[in-house]
Each structure stands twice: as C-alpha cells, then as structure tokens.
Amino acid sequence: MRLVGAPAGSGIVFRRTDLDNFEIPANGRNVAKVSYATSLMRGSVLISTTEHLLSALVGYGVDNVIVEVDNLELPILDGSALPYVQAFEQVGLKQQRRKREYIRILKPVEVREGTKFIGVYPGAGYGIEYTIDFPAPIGQSHLSTDLESGDYAAQIAPARTFGFREDEPMLRNMGLIRGASPECAIILTKNAVQNGPLRFHDEFVRHKVLDLIGDLALAGRRIQGRVIAERAGHAMHTALVERLLRDRSAWEFAHGFGEAPEPGKLDAAGGESLLRRNLPFPGERLPNPA
C-alpha cells in the first residue's frame, strides 16, 4: 500500500494498482455489504477492511489522498491505526489553500436495530459518545471524546481490534481473518485477555471509536456534529452514513469552525496540532508504552 498526495477537493480515493489503477472513492455510494469489516465496492472491484486506514486519515486530519493498493484487502498491521499515524508523522501533511468542507449536522438522524443504536446530532466539533456491552471479559464500557480536541493520535489510534477465540473457527470458515495472529488483535478467552497487556484499560471501546471514525469517513466529508453509538458495529455505522446522506434536509456543507485558518498556517484540525496536543482524557491513563 502506498499513499500519494491529491489535489484539494479529491477526498480519499482508493486505487487498485493490480487492476489498471481502477479507482474507488471512499464514499457512501461505494459501501459494500459489511459484517466484520467495512469494504468498498464499485462495479465488481472490491477493497476490503478500509476502516482503520480511513480512521487514521480522518483522525490525523488528512482530507485528500490517493491510496494505492495492490490487493483487495488493506494490511491489518497491529490491528490499530497507530502504524498509519506514525507513518504520517514521518512525512508530515501539506496544508492546502482551499478551506476544508464539512458536513454540518442540522437535525437528528438515527438508526435503531433491537438493542443497537446510533444517531448523529447537531453540535460544534466532532463529538463521539460510544457505549459497548460485550460478554465477559469485556463487559460494559463508555467513552466520550471530541475529535477536534486533537486527542486522536494518542488516545484512539493505538487501540487494537479484538476478537473472541471461540469465534475463530467460524470466522475462518467464512474466509475471514486468514492473516490473523496474536500480533494483530487482542484475543479474548471466556474470562481473560489471552495476549495482554492491554494498551488502555478500556482499549475495546476506544477501538470501537476508531472504527466509527473510519466508517463515518464514508460520508465523504468530515462531520461537524455529535455521534452517539450504543452496541453498534460496522453495519450500524454505515447504515447511519447511508441514512444521513439520503436525508438532504439533515445536513449542509459548511466551511470550518468559525474563523478560517490564516494562509500558510495549519487548520485547527490539522496534523501538526494533533501531534502537539496529546492530552489524555480526564481520568484516563496514558497508553501503555508496551
């Protein structure tokens, strides 16, 4: 996989270099059927497991990029978005002249399915409240954050994906997790973390926030509003994107938060500010350096 700079207004575009550079823009029109991961499909061409890279791009403040990939699946790496963020830090971001265009939420849009729920509401910033409720040993957990606060690189990106060991045979039978190993996911038994230590005591809910940010990137623009998710997952996240985009009265395009950035300076949500403001959440621990 290789990331290449793109002109302002391009958005995030995947390019299959093994298929004559066939392009699939990361937007709601190209969402494929999802269950355990979020995939994009245009025509008969698929790009699978896009959510962690999309999360890193949005979390780090990258609006325009071409993602060249020579296979149908993105690398899982360590199961988090941290390797992507570290790679971005090494090369830096280019500030483009055109102001960032947001999707500003004007009225609530909600999706409910049994006990699963997700909704997006008007609000300043990009607020996220996530509640999970999994079988032991995860249990219930809640996290509230705002992407505009600049916490993503330190507080969300390092959180790894996770799975229950007892689900492994079923997932392998479905053709999934063929590259899975203890190096790319937290593996859980009925009462313990098999391959600890965790990077955060609440790493699971942080990873769900990571996934949510990546899935909502398929709205095509950064969201200005507040998202509340309870027991949700990729299918609920992308269902919200589809419902939101369909209801044209629920949002408008907007430019920035108040003041426009001065020419030559980084946007408030730009990469540099994220790096310098690695503030922990109140009451939360910093990531375990292990």
Ligand SMILES: [Zn+2]
């Ligand atoms: Zn994930």
